[in-house]
Amino acid sequence: MTGRDWNxxxxxxxxxxxxxxxxxxxxxxxxxxxxxxxxxxxxxxLDDAVLVADVVAARAPAHVASDTVDVALESSTRSLDMCxxxxxxxxxxxxxxxxxxxxxxxxxxxxADGIDVETDGEQEFLRVRLAYAGAD
Amino acid sequence: MPxxxxxxxxxxxxxxxxxxxxxxxxxxxxxxxGLPHAVTEDMRLAVTEACTNIVxxxxxxxxxxxxxxxxxxxxxxxxxxxxxxxxxxxxxxxAGPGLGLPLIAALSDSLEIEGSRGAGSRLIMSFLRxxxxxxxxxx
Numbered sequence: 521m522t523g524r525d526w527n528x529x530x531x532x533x534x535x536x537x538x539x540x541x542x543x544x545x546x547x548x549x550x551x552x553x554x555x556x557x558x559x560x561x562x563x564x565x566l567d568d569a570v571l572v573a574d575v576v577a578a579r580a581p582a583h584v585a586s587d588t589v590d591v592a593l594e595s596s597t598r599s600l601d602m603c604x605x606x607x608x609x610x611x612x613x614x615x616x617x618x619x620x621x622x623x624x625x626x627x628x629x630x631x632a633d634g635i636d637v638e639t640d641g642e643q644e645f646l647r648v649r650l651a652y653a654g655a656d
Numbered sequence: 657m658p659x660x661x662x663x664x665x666x667x668x669x670x671x672x673x674x675x676x677x678x679x680x681x682x683x684x685x686x687x688x689x690g691l692p693h694a695v696t697e698d699m700r701l702a703v704t705e706a707c708t709n710i711v712x713x714x715x716x717x718x719x720x721x722x723x724x725x726x727x728x729x730x731x732x733x734x735x736x737x738x739x740x741x742x743x744x745x746x747x748x749x750x751a752g753p754g755l756g757l758p759l760i761a762a763l764s765d766s767l768e769i770e771g772s773r774g775a776g777s778r779l780i781m782s783f784l785r786x787x788x789x790x791x792x793x794x795x
Contacts (some may be wrong), residue, residue, distance in 0.1 A: 526719055526720055526721065531669040531671075531719060532721075534666070534667070534668035534674065534677065535666070535668070536664070536681070537665040537666075538664050541663065541768075542690050543685065546687060546688040547681055547685060547688070548683045549665060549684075550680050550681065550683070550684035551677065551680065553710060554677055554680050555677075558673070571731070588665075624709075
């Protein structure tokens, strides 16, 4: 997801970079909600995607490699891929750990259908996949 | 009105459905900043027009990005809409009235156009954050 260019077979993902601060939450939740709807996720999974976006917006600024929160989004039939980063070394795991909510558990781990950590030199990327369980 | 510490950058494929994504981002930004309705509507319409121009004309049926950046500049928001396409020039693929750039100029408080044939284009629009009347009475 991180290295595709405009000469590839498919388009690169949509990328959004937001200065770490109060705009991350409002902007990211809107975009993620739109991509979840585009993926034709049912309402409960769309809500889950927005919840993950809210957690990323709240926790990622402590783990980013620069002063922006960067997210790449890609929707396909009944699934949404969200790649957060670049993060500092150890930041991907840190972000997952920070997603734990007392009395609820870890929001990302409970809601995601797939979690991967990609490394590029000193930087890390956290890829979170949400899908509809009924999808083929 | 909350301060905008720094900016937002959005890079996405130049496809019709992605113009709506840009509009949603601007809407969320405007809500978060508490921008006046008139400014929000003018900004959304101007940026929509700029993005639509890219989708329709920049890549001549090929693929490429729309790059939208929003930055604070004192009491203004500066919105830059850029592409890596064929550059600004007479369009051979439309018989439209060519109102896009004049409309963008009317809606924004200032407009700069950069680019040349084959080198992409950049529209740099500024919007006063405190303006409470629509530029051309559309909001």
